[in-house]
Amino acid sequence: MSAFFQQLINGLSIGSVYALMAVGYSLVYSIMNFSNFAHGGVIMIGAYIGFFSMTAFKLPFTAAFCFAAFGAGILAVAIERIAYSPLRKRNAPFLYFIISAMGVSIFLENIIIASPIGPTFRTYPRVFSAAPFNIGGVNIGRLDVTMFLISAISLAVLVFIIEKTRTGMGIRASAYSLRASALMGVNTDRIILIVFGMGGFLAGIAGILFGMKYTVYPQIGNITIKSFIAAVFGGLGSLPGAVIGSVLLGIIETFTSGYLSSQFRDLIAFVLLIFILVVRPKGLMGKITEDKA
Amino acid sequence: MSKRVVLLALATLLTLSLTLAGCSKPADTPAESKEPEVVKVGWIGSLTGDQAVWGTCELNTVKMLFEDINKNGGLLGKQIEVVGYDTRGDATEAVNAVKRLTSQDKVVAVIGPNASGQAISISAVLEEMKVPDIATVATNPKVTVVDGKTKPFNFRVCFIDPYQGAVAAGYAYDVLGFKKAAILYDVADDYSQGLTEFFEKYFVEKGGEIVAKEAFKFGDVDFRPQLSKIKNAGPEVIFMPYFFKEVALSANQARELGINAVLMGGDGWPSEVLLEMAKDAIEGSYFVNHLDFDDPDVQEFKAAYKAKYNLPVELNGYLAYDAVQLLVDAIKRANSFDPVAIRDALETAQVKGITGQINISKDTHNPEGKDAAIIKIVDGQYVFQQKYSAK
Numbered sequence: 001m002s003a004f005f006q007q008l009i010n011g012l013s014i015g016s017v018y019a020l021m022a023v024g025y026s027l028v029y030s031i032m033n034f035s036n037f038a039h040g041g042v043i044m045i046g047a048y049i050g051f052f053s054m055t056a057f058k059l060p061f062t063a064a065f066c067f068a069a070f071g072a073g074i075l076a077v078a079i080e081r082i083a084y085s086p087l088r089k090r091n092a093p094f095l096y097f098i099i100s101a102m103g104v105s106i107f108l109e110n111i112i113i114a115s116p117i118g119p120t121f122r123t124y125p126r127v128f129s130a131a132p133f134n135i136g137g138v139n140i141g142r143l144d145v146t147m148f149l150i151s152a153i154s155l156a157v158l159v160f161i162i163e164k165t166r167t168g169m170g171i172r173a174s175a176y177s178l179r180a181s182a183l184m185g186v187n188t189d190r191i192i193l194i195v196f197g198m199g200g201f202l203a204g205i206a207g208i209l210f211g212m213k214y215t216v217y218p219q220i221g222n223i224t225i226k227s228f229i230a231a232v233f234g235g236l237g238s239l240p241g242a243v244i245g246s247v248l249l250g251i252i253e254t255f256t257s258g259y260l261s262s263q264f265r266d267l268i269a270f271v272l273l274i275f276i277l278v279v280r281p282k283g284l285m286g287k288i289t290e291d292k293a
Numbered sequence: 294m295s296k297r298v299v300l301l302a303l304a305t306l307l308t309l310s311l312t313l314a315g316c317s318k319p320a321d322t323p324a325e326s327k328e329p330e331v332v333k334v335g336w337i338g339s340l341t342g343d344q345a346v347w348g349t350c351e352l353n354t355v356k357m358l359f360e361d362i363n364k365n366g367g368l369l370g371k372q373i374e375v376v377g378y379d380t381r382g383d384a385t386e387a388v389n390a391v392k393r394l395t396s397q398d399k400v401v402a403v404i405g406p407n408a409s410g411q412a413i414s415i416s417a418v419l420e421e422m423k424v425p426d427i428a429t430v431a432t433n434p435k436v437t438v439v440d441g442k443t444k445p446f447n448f449r450v451c452f453i454d455p456y457q458g459a460v461a462a463g464y465a466y467d468v469l470g471f472k473k474a475a476i477l478y479d480v481a482d483d484y485s486q487g488l489t490e491f492f493e494k495y496f497v498e499k500g501g502e503i504v505a506k507e508a509f510k511f512g513d514v515d516f517r518p519q520l521s522k523i524k525n526a527g528p529e530v531i532f533m534p535y536f537f538k539e540v541a542l543s544a545n546q547a548r549e550l551g552i553n554a555v556l557m558g559g560d561g562w563p564s565e566v567l568l569e570m571a572k573d574a575i576e577g578s579y580f581v582n583h584l585d586f587d588d589p590d591v592q593e594f595k596a597a598y599k600a601k602y603n604l605p606v607e608l609n610g611y612l613a614y615d616a617v618q619l620l621v622d623a624i625k626r627a628n629s630f631d632p633v634a635i636r637d638a639l640e641t642a643q644v645k646g647i648t649g650q651i652n653i654s655k656d657t658h659n660p661e662g663k664d665a666a667i668i669k670i671v672d673g674q675y676v677f678q679q680k681y682s683a684k
Contacts, residue, residue, distance in 0.1 A: 003525050006550070010517040017515075121538050123570045130573070132549055139550050214514040214542055215570060222512060257518035262507045263480055265518075 002137035007258040008251065013144040015250025016151045017213070020206035021227035022234070022242040023155060024199040030175040030237040031195045034094045035228065037101040038079050040221025041108030042200050046072035046207025047216045048112065051122050061127045069204035076200025077193055079104050088192075105221055112218040122216040147209045154205055155243060158198065162239070167194060175237070233273050234284050241285030248284075249273075331372045332630050334359075334620065335394035335403040337387055337411070338429075338609075340379035347407055351429055351613040352377045353602050355404060358617045368624055376400060380411055387411035388418055395422035401630045402427065404616045407609050409433030409483070412447070419446035425636040427619055429612040430583070432457070432560070433483055437658040448639050448658045450615040450651055452665060454484055457559045457581045458491030458534065459683035460665045464579070465530050465557060466499045468667075468681070473504050475528035475554070477519055477543060479535045480508035488534030488559050495683065504528050509539070516543040517550060524552050536561040541570035548574045555579065563608065563668070563675060572673045584611055584648040585666040585677035591647045615646035619653075649680070 021043060028036040049071040053064035083100045113119045128146060132139040162168040173181040174191045182188045210220060227246060234245020249269060256268045276284065336355050338348035355375045363372050376398045378390035387406055394400045395418065403419070403426040406412055412431035419426050428436055428449040437447045452460075465471045474496055479485035493503050505526035507519035520543065523531060531547065531554050533540055540562055547556070556578040563582055567575065584591060594614055598606045623638035624630065642653040651660040664680040 003521065006521045007518060010515075010521060013517075014515050121541075121566050121570060123541075130545075130549060132551070134551070141549050215538065217538070219512075223514065254518040257507070258522050262509060262519045262522075266510065 003258070005136075005138045007254050009138060009140055009144070010258075011251035011254030012247065013141070013148070013250070014254060015230075015247035016144075016148050017206070017210060017223075018227040018230045018246035018250055019243045020151050020154070020202060020209065021224050022231040022246045023158065023239055024202045024206070025224070025228055025231045026234075026237055026239055026242040027158075027195055027199045027202075029231070030239075031171065031178065031192060032084070032097070034097040035101070035236075036199070037098065037228075038076075038083070038104035038108070039199065039203055040224035041105040042072050042076050042079070042203040043207040043210065043224060044112070044218060044220040045075055045108060046200075046204030047211035047220055048117065048122075048207075049204065050208030051124055051211055051216045054125055055122075065205070065208055068208040069201045072204025072207060073197045073200035076196045076203065080193060080196040109218045109221060119218055122211075124212045124216070127212065143213055147213065150205065150209065154202060155239075158202070159239065161198070167191070171195060229270075229273060232283055233276060235282050238283070238285040241283055245284060331374050332368070333374050333376050333398050333400045335391070335398065335400035335424075336375050336377040336405050337380050337390045337394070337403060337415075338377075338405040338407055339382040340377070342382045344382050344408065347430075347607050347609040348379070348405075350604070350607040350610040351405060351407060353604075354598065354606070354610040354613040355617055357598065357601055358614065362621065368621060369628065369630070371630070375404075380406055382408065382411075384411050384414040387415050391415045391418045391422075391426075395419075395424045400424065401624075401632050402620055402635055404613065404620065405429055407431060407612075409436055412436040412449070416444045416447055420444070422632075423636075424632045425639055427616040427639070429616050430560075430609055434487065443656060443658055446636055448619070448653060450612050450619055450646065450648070450660060451583055452663045453659055454487030454559075455491035456663075456683060457665065458488040458493075459495045460581050460667075460681055461488070461532060461534075461557050461559065461579075462492045462495035462499065462501070463683045464581075464667055464681050465532070466496055466501050468679075469530070469555070469579070471529040471555070472501050473526075473528045474501055474530045474532055475505040475507070475523040475526055476503060476532045476534075477507050477509065477516065477523065478533075479511055479539065481511045482535065484559075484561065485535045489532070492532050492534065509543075511539075513539070514542055515546070517546050520547050520550050520552060523547075524550055528554050530555045530557055533558045534561070537564040537567040538570075540575070541567050544571045544574035544578070557581075560608070568670075568673055575670050576673070578670050579678070580668055580670075581681075582666045582668050583608060585668070585680075586675065587677055588647075588666075594647060611648050615644070615648050615651060618646055619644050619651060 024039050025036060046068045050064045050068035053059045053067045083104050084097060087096050087100060128142040132141045162171055170186045170191045173186055174188055178188055230246035230249040231242045233249055234241030252272060253265050253269050256265045336352055338351050339345050340348045359373050359375050362368055376394060380387040380390055391403060394403055403424060407430040409431040412428040413435050425446045425448060430451050431449055432451055432454045434453050434455060436449055437444055465474060476489050478489040505523045507523055509516055509519060533543060533556055540558055544556055556575060558580040560582050562580040591611060595606050598610060619642055622644045623635050623642055627634040627638040639653060640655045644651045649664040654661040662682050664682045667678040667681050668675045669678050
């Protein structure tokens, strides 16, 4: 029985990493209707900001955490201004946005490889003790608990902003229809910047946590393919959907590895994904397009 | 000196123009026969990209050794020169480089590359141009043998992946006395699969038991689902035949889950990064390597290289060194610079290299029964245990 709970904890922990990344995707998708593939690059830069804050500048974890989050937020806004805004002004087709996003993602990865930072793997200094909590034979890592709490708090704050504030109302309105909101006097340009800023902020948090849990390297962004899938699984554009999709994907992967065979992990996870999309094209929590976010 | 360079350049140009003009006998050009001939040997490998450190070290090694040979009167009375081309870690580039070396530079043999993917792809050109190649650290079996057929012009100085697996299994069972092993491997990687297959085969043949065999896919960072399963199977040793980044992550996660089994791996392990990322987790682990860096046999070369280039020698440097030794021996025994004669001599080569005795087998073109070095990680240092060969 303890094996079961251990795998459940493993799955939750993997899922919470996917969730932090997937929410950023979904947030941007809900407003802009395109998949922001540059998100992975922003996560990667966030991980590097956190890493160098702690090693080169010897800052404490909390300061590094803030730098990573705000740094990544600013980067995401800059990307919007440089790579998407001109397209938006010209009403370019969505395919162009996706290609531009891929360009940014490849650019970010290669700028790190070409810079003095280089392609080597970096390891965060240890902040949390490696010794796990042991509850009834189930090992729970301290970092995992911290990550879970930070993810939960960040997501709660995000939901609060979206549901309870004026800006949030603007975001919800823009998600419903960008054009109609603009006609109603919502400053959609500002809303888009805020959404990218928030997405980047979450990406920075995801980056520093991911870096601490695993390692820092220029290809971190590739892992976001899983969180993108989780976002689709949960229903692109829906924030609760992104969270639920991520946690479910994490748990499905873990249980496939644990009880069937690790070779079947991706096979089963993706067959299930396709099945759900065929049966429910909008994903688990997705609503019809006219009613999203 | 400069005059000779100019003449050589002219000769090359002339040769090239003649070749392009359709003349099939560029050797007749008068400039070449007048000059004391310099024999060219090709080298290919990565000089740019993420494997540049290793490629640069190989080329430096070959250059250094050729300078020594030339200083001591050359080879068969002739001076030898290395022509090195960058493959950028790309198989297509490697093919182009070999084409250029064989048709344009007229090299008598090629040394390198270090990576199996590139070494496998150049065979067709080598066979067409009838020039032998000695790969350095390309450990995939298919570099020299495909579908039971030996490639006539491909050789290598390193042992192969299955052999590493066999060595690890033998050492784990016979020397360390482990009876229950688990394997975690990369299902998307030939190297990892090769090691896994032969570790399993030899370990079971010896009477051991594989209690768990779990796979992951390149790019994964979380191995806890697989490791949790391995933990429940209760192995004494976990074989991890993949590269240092995944080794570091999986080792850390194994310890986090409370797994105390000894970890073992292959030549994908040695790296400074591994120690940095997982110093505590891999303490007491073992891995199979091509040589012992502290072996008295390699100290002379290590010091000479350091003095000349002010850089530490990478693993590749030692194998490039032995590739040169093997080639020089073959040329001497063939008593000729004819590439086919060199190839024939390589087939029966028996050379004592700095990485071990290299007896090339005619059937596989691999150094058979070459000793592997077993390294243990003690107090965050790579400590040589013993030479070990699988029978």
